[in-house]
Amino acid sequence: MKKVLSFVLNGHEVSAEIESHKMLLQVLREEFQLTGTKEGCGQGECGACTVLVDGIPVDSCIYPSFEVDGKSVTTIEGLLGEGNVLHPIQAAFVAHGGVQCGFCTPGMIMSSKALLDETPMPTVQEVRNALAGNLCRCTGYVQIVDSVLSAAEKIQAEIKQ
Amino acid sequence: MSALRFIGTEAPRPDAPDKVAGKAVYIHDLVRPGMLYGKIKFSSFAHARIKSIDTSRAERLPGVRAVITGYNTPEIRIGFIKDNFALKKGKVRxxxxxxxxxxxxxxDIAEEAIELIKIEYEELPGVFDPEDALKEGAPLIHETDPRGKHRTDNIVPVPWKFVSGDVEKAKSESAHIAEGYFTTPLIQQSCMGTAGCIAEFDLQNNLLIHTKTQIPFLAQNDFNRALAAMGLKGKNTRVVVPTLGGSFGTGLDTHGYEYISILLAYKTGRPVKIVLNREEEFASLSPRQPTRTWISQGCDREGRLTFRDVRMILDNGAYTSWGATTPSVMMLPISSIYRVPNVFYETKIVYTNNTYCQAMRGYGNPQAAWALECNMDQLAEAAGMDPLDLRLKNKNIPNDITPMGLNITTCGHEQCLNAVAERLEWRKLRGKGAAKARGVGMASLFHVGGSGRVYRSDGTGIIMKLDDFGNVSVIAGGIEMGQGFTSALALASAEALGVTPEKVTVVTGDTATCPWDVGTHASRGAFTACNAAILAAEKAREKIFKLASEHFMPRVHFSLKLRKKKDPSFEMPDLNWERICDPSEFDLKENVLFLKEEPKNPLLRVTLEEILREAHFKEQGTMIVTEAFYDPCNQMLDAATCRGNLSATYIFGAQGAEVEVDVETGEIKILNFVAAHDVGRVLNQQTIKGQIYGGIAQGVGYALSEEYRTSKGRNLNPNFLDYKILSAPDMNFPIHIECIETLDREGPFGAKGVGEPGLVPTAPAIANAVYDAVGVRITDLPITPEKILAALKRNK
Structure with missing residues (x-):
């Protein structure tokens, strides 16, 4: 069965006719070719597919697509500014070695975005807890946590200016 | 060596911006025109005869383009000893x-079609324990060997044995002896990006395969053999490697799914993509082998090691991968960590009906270190010594040749042990925590640091190509899989050539355009490629300086004339503008050529790109492309004696943990973790730490939580809820890393390989700390709260 969905995707109003059993992840990757959102497990266990729906981080691999109707979805592609300017969180992951193989990175950054939107200056513990649902096999998380903390400081410094 | 400009800095990775933006292209993201989706039907039994296969309903399903079995496709043999087949006939194992x-x-159609294939089996008795498989009358996994000769047992014909000195005599003369039995479980690599490939044929029947591999050139060889088996002898394979979502050893062999996509692509004439989902990845990729180890070590009255006796059984599973050669690396620490004169080591690798295994990060070393380093603490206790003192007494030293013939050159073992002891406050905390159930433990590591000659060649190629703008393409045979290969190679190339790192683009992962390489394994990527880059850069500099000898002074003259034109007050210096310089007079740094005698003269400077353009845009011009093939000065092990200098240099390290054990719940809390590694030289501060942090996280998972559980050959935990790799909150303890620079003469700028070692000593360090805390020794990984509680109960 197909259903027409209308929602805001990375700031643009979009609509698409979707088979209703599809999950949001498939819609993003297949209908909109937004392949920055990754499928690590397909079961909501690893967090590689994290996107923001109305600002809340969700595992898009188990998020029924029809639920986004009328909502706003932000993916990793939506963080990039005009002229390929990295979002401060993305820039911090580059500067502090928060990336190795990179497969968990988009989801990791989206969870970090949700955290910093809610808690602009988190503690180490808050960062670790916010990333509890995002698994990484390469980094041991140390440089990821450093990246998020540094991004928080940068964003706050920019706001103060 | 003059002062280094880029090596040792904290440079961000060149591949990071695309990855953080979601723009890196993994196999999952790749689509080819007309592409079909492949899906595999796996066995429903661990050991059974295939009586019949009915594919008729699947074939009739709309959208299905091909259904293949072992009965309607050519036989393709795969694996280290070719005991495996792309598709099975006769029986499943x-x-x-x-x-x-x-x-x-x-x-979705592919998945539905798989369900419509009906297979009738006749179940056979299976064998799932390697010791049972060795018993007389055990079911035979393979009735014949790959040559068709009748088999009578389940022993994999890849024996490993190393003997040095007289262990029995040494046993009788030792003052103290400690015996132990240690086991390790199956471990799944758990790459965040699952495995997959897309195979397609061109109109000449040459194969193009995008695939997740660490060995593009050996894979090309494997696939060309498959093409020959398919009646396409002489046809070629081009292997292209997309961005890899981790690999950790999974890419060291070619796999059934790759051959199946090749067969499907050939049959349909269209690109066929197979990407494993997470459950398939757990169930159908090869994990790290489980081991059973019987060990004893002895020492004299002063604590000097007298002997080491290690016997192992490895569960191979049903088929044989390159994982069967991991004992060659286990043998390094077993023969050579701490100085020990008498060694006996023997490994039997045994077929069972379990999933077949392959290598994972560490290549056998984590299994060996688990037994060795726990048993060192047992021996210290038997001898009444502090485990740190026993280790220091027997430490490895520089310029030493071990009984296995390993030529140790630089060796920071002692510094590593002392660094860990100091950072952990060993002397203060060790043996004192009983009341609080806190303790400290440590373990050492010994691994290849200068690649490892597992194959006859240990070589790697680099092509360095310079363009009109002074950009440098460094075209490499090695692979980036997340470890930081491209970052290390870009820094080393820039440093060696005399350009800035942003001028360097590292190109990898295409057998049609990249020079040959034996594979990115054995922590060899940066070590070999950077050495090759240094050689290629030397050749490029020679050519650049030759060009400069002609063009330098005229270019200087030209630019000064321009300056004079713009600024009439500028006074032209009085120089011989027709002068032909000698190439040896030049140096090149940060993209600028200058005369060595006058490095500070601001007038006598010409950019590299100007010289390169001069070379291109003239009659009888030239271009600068250089190549180098680097093969380290190491040796393959002698087949009979297992002796030889396997690596060009060796890496040492020590890790230590302070833990607290909750005696009510059995839970272990890591309070502090220290890793000191002799890395030769730090190439990139950021990526080297990333490798060690990441290794430690895998090591802590190995120690405390990871276990690929099976029941009669079937995996019970094919997901991340039940197979527990560590999360960010789990890793919430301080980790201190100390990189000790011993500047190895064989290493690029002195660097040793660092990829694997981070996880090698982690588990025994934690186990030793647990013993110090609560007096229980867990000998079978992982160290779970249940095991701790049971052991505490037994101790009461």
Whole structure:
């Protein structure tokens, strides 16, 4: 069965006719070719597919697509500014070695975005807890946590200016 | 060596911006025109005869383009000793055996088609314990060997034995002896990006395969053999490697799914993509082998090691991968960590109906270190010594040749042990925590640091190509899989050539354009490629300086004339503008050529790109492309004696943990973790720490939580809820890393390989700390709260 969905995707109003059993992840990757959102497990266990729906981080691999109707979805592609300017969180992951193989990175950054939107200056513990649902096999998380903390400081410094 | 400009800095990785933006292209993201989706039908039994396969309903399903089995495709033999087949005929020997496969226009149709394939089996008795498989009358996994000769047992014909000195005599003369029995479980690599490939044929029947591999050139060889088996002898394979979502050893062999997509692509004439989902990845990729180890070590009254006796049984599973050669690396620490004169080591690798195994990060070393380093603490206790003192007494030293013939050159073992002891406050905390159930433990590591000659060649190629703008393409045979290969190679190339790192683009992962390389394994990527880059850069500099000898002074003259034109007050210096310089007079740094005698003269400077353009845009011009093939000065092990200098240099390290054990729940809390590694030289501060942090996280998972559980050959935990790799909150303890620079003469700028070692000593360090805390020794990984509680109960 197909259903027409209308929602805001990375700031643009979009609509698409979707088979209703599809999950949001498939819609993003297949209908909109937004392949920055990754499928690590397909079961909501690893967090590689994290996107923001109305600002809340969700595992898009188990998020029924029809639920986004009328909502706003932000993916990793939506963080990039005009002229390929990295979002401060993305820039911090580059500067502090928060990336190795990179497969968990988009989801990791989206969870970090949700955290910093809610808690602009988190503690180490808050960062670790916010990333509890995002698994990484390469980094041991140390440089990821450093990246998020540094991004928080940068964003706050920019706001103060 | 003059002062280094880029080596040792904290440079961000060149591949990071695309990755953080979601723009890196993994196999999952790649689509080819007209592409079909492949899906594999796996066995429903661990050991059974295939009585019949009915594919008729699957074939009739709309959207299905091909259904293949072992009975309607050519036989393709795969694996280290060719005891495996792309598709199985006759019988299945493990649950993950590939019995049939389909290609369809849509992944959902492919999945539906797989369900429609009906296979009748006659179940056979299986054997799931390697010691049972060795018993007389055990079911035979393979009735014949790959040559068709009748087999009478389940022993894999890849024996490993090393003997040095007289262990029995040494046993009788030792003052103290400690015996132990240690086991390790199956471990899944758990790459965040699952495995997959897309195979397609061109109109000449040459194969193009995008695939997740660490060995593009050996894979090309494997696939060309498959093409020959398919009646396409003489046809070629081009292997292209997309961005890899981790690999950790999974890419060291070619796999059934790759051959199946090749067969499907050939049959349909269309590109066929197979990407494993997480459950398939757990069930059908090869994990790290489980081991059973019987060990004893002895020492004299002063604590000097007298002997080491290690016997192992490895569960191979049903088929044989390159994982069967991991004992060659286990043998390094077993023969050579701490100085020990008498050594006996023997490994039996045994077929069972379990999933077949392959290498994972560490290549056998984590299994060996687990037994060795726990048993060192047992021996210290038997001898009444502090485990740190026993280790220091027997430490490895520089310029020493071990009984196995390993030529140790630089060696920071002692510094590593002392660094860990100091940072952990060993002397203060060790043996004192009983009341609080806190303790400290440590373990050492010894690994290849200068690649390892597992194959006859240990070589790698680099091509360095310079363009009109002074950009440098460094075209490499090695692979980036997340470890930081491109970052290290870009820094080393820039440093060696005399350009800035942003001028360097590292190109990898294409057998049609990249020079040959034996594979990115054995922590060899940066070590070999950077050495090759240094050689290629030397050749490029020679050519650049030759060009400069002609063009330098005229270019200087030209630019000064321009300056004079713009600024009439500028006074032209009085120089011989027709002068032909000698190439040896030049130096090149940060993209600028200058005369060595006058490095500070601001007038006598010409950019590299100006010189390169001069070379291109003239009659009888030239270009600068250089190449180098680097093969380290190491040796393959002698087949009979297992002796030889396997690596060009060796890496040492020590890790230590302070833990607290909750005696009510059995839970272990890590309070502090220290890792000191002799890395030769730090190439990139950021990526080297990333490698060690990441290794430690895998090591802590190995120690405390990871176990690929099976029941009669079937995996019970094919997901991240039940197979527990560590999360960010789990890793919430301070980790201090100390990189000790011993500047190895064989290493690029002195660097040793660092990829694997981070996880090698982690588990025994934690186990030793647990023993110090609560007096229980867990000998079978992982160290779970249940095991701690049971052991505490037994101790009461």
């Amino acid at each position: 493990q649950y993950r055996d590939e019995v049939a496969a389909v290609a369809a226009t849509d992944p």
